Amino acid sequence: MYWNREAECMSRDRLQEVQLKRLKKTVERVYNSVPHYRRVFQAEGIEPGDIQSLDDLSRLPFTVKQDFRDNYPFGLFSVPQNEIVRYHSSSGTTGKPTVVGYTRNDLATWSELMARSLVSAGATRNSVVQNAYGYGLFTGGLGVHYGAELLGAAVIPISGGNTQRQVMVMKDFGTNVLTCTPSYALFIAEVIEEMGLSLDEFKLHAGIxxxxxxxENMRQEIERRLGIRATDIYGLSEIIGPGVAIECEEKCGLHIFEDHFIPEIIDPATGEVLPYGEKGELAITTVTKEALPIIRYRTRDITTLTVEPCLCGRTHVRMAKVTGRSDDMIIVRGVNVFPTQVESVLLEIGETEPHYQLVVTRKGSLDMLEIQVEVSERMFSDKIKRLEELEKKIHSQIDSILGISAKIRLVEPKTIPRSEGKAKRVIDKREL
Incomplete structure (x- = not known):
């Protein structure tokens, strides 16, 4: 199923024609209306007329998170304030918040992309969408909300939190599509089990x-415990919010909506553009945004891209599931460690709960990694020998996957904090 078949299935040649036309317009817009871009373009000796092909994109400078902070709050906007109809921003916990704005056309584009995303995940105008993403300055909640309304689905704007109430509403309102973070989806599954309810009492069939x-192991765990098809969606506030890319029914990568965004994979260390199939950092250029057009934004997300044809019929490039972030990634004794690597091991072993934290400390000049893993009620009440065997098994697998030794600490059920939003997987106690 498609929301916009013409756009989602256009030929690659036609798609590149659309991209180039829109890229030229965007580069001209930012050069003429955003002092930051005019300054950095001129520093590189670049003018809008120099962009004559998609390959010329690599000549343009990157945009990074610090650029938003340096131009806080509205310095990267390309339209007058009276054309802005919506603001969102990050929490600003690590400095000044990242502020983003939308014109009416931007909101219409965002809704269109989210309608595409919902349909790709199996939603229809007859769906009841329980939206447990956070509402407010975070882009997730309202992004999903307006896309679902454009689709014609019924939206339950419940936001996060009060999980027992979430479960009650899900059961009583006949929710069939759930939208939230994957860690919160698992928490909802846990609460359903604690309340003694059966999946037969629910109408859930899809989750975004x-x-x-x-x-991938976490996906299988969510699908098993909620009885749904779990679909990965990708987005970030600086680009538009959720709806930059989403999986189709084939689950073999997330289609990036290339009529609105031009993706590149770059070497995180050098900034060199890498060919399709190579793993690196995703950079994205927006080509239809009015309020906040962004050139070559370094997302810090690690992935790969492919243009191999997809069985679903969509022609847009696919990105692999994000394995981690180049800035959230932790380096322990010279080894890059992503929480998802640990997660895969734990879920594959299958004798623990899918709740864990990586705690990094420094003893003298040596980094120490402790992985705290929550065990199930059944396992925790088992013989000490069984727990010791499980600890050794996890240690061996982690050592094999990460290539470094980590201390494994099994903790009691319910002791690792639950999250209604993004799970906090890493606690870095080093004084770096």
Missing amino acids: FGAEPWS
């Missing part, structure tokens, strides 16, 4: 989960 990296 994003805002944090999650593994």
Whole structure:
């Protein structure tokens, strides 16, 4: 099923024609209306007329998170304030918040992309969508909300939290599509089990989960415990919010909506553009946004891209599930460690709960990694020998996957904090 078949299935040649036309217009817009871009373009000796092909995109400078902070709050906007009809922003917990704005056309584009995403995940105008993403300055909640309304589905704007109430509403309102972070989906499954309810009492058949990296094993766990098809969605506030990319029914990568965004994979260390199939950092250029057009934004998300044809019929490039972030990634004794690597091991072993944290400390000059893993009630009440065997098994697998030794600490059920939004997987106690 498609929401916009013409756009989602256009030929690659036609798609590149559309991209180039829109890229030229965007580059001209930012050069003429955003002092930051005019300054960095001129520093590189670039003018809008120099962009004559899609390959010329690589000549343009990157945009990074710090650029938003340096131009806080509205310095990257390309339209007058009276054309802005919506603001969103990050929490600003690590400095000044990232502020984004939308014109009416931007909101219409966002709704269109989210309608595409919902249909790709199996939603229809007859769906009841329980939207447990956070509402407010975070883009997730309202992004899903307006896309579902454009589709014609019924939306339950429940936001996050009060999980027992979430479950009650889900059962009583006949929710069939759930949208939230994957870690919160697992928490909802846990509460359903604690309340003694059967999946037969629910109408759930699909879930759209994003805002944090999650593994294929975690998908299987969510699908098993909620009895649904779990679909990965990707987006970020700086680009538009959720709806930049989503999986189709084939679950073999997330289609990036290339008529609105041009993706590149770059080497995180050098910024060099890498060919399709190679793993690196995703950079995205927006080509239809009015209020906040962004050139070559370094997302810090690690993935790969492919243009191999997809069985679903969509022609847009596919990105692999994000394995982690180059800035959230932790380096322990010279080794890059992503939480999703640990998650995959734990879920594959299958004798623990899918709740864990990585705690990094420094003893003298040596980094120490402790992985705290929550065990099930059944396992925790078992013989100490069984727990010791499980600990050794996890240690061996982690050592094999990560290539470094980590201390494994099994903790009691319900002791690792639950999250209604993004799960906090890493606690770095080093004084770096």
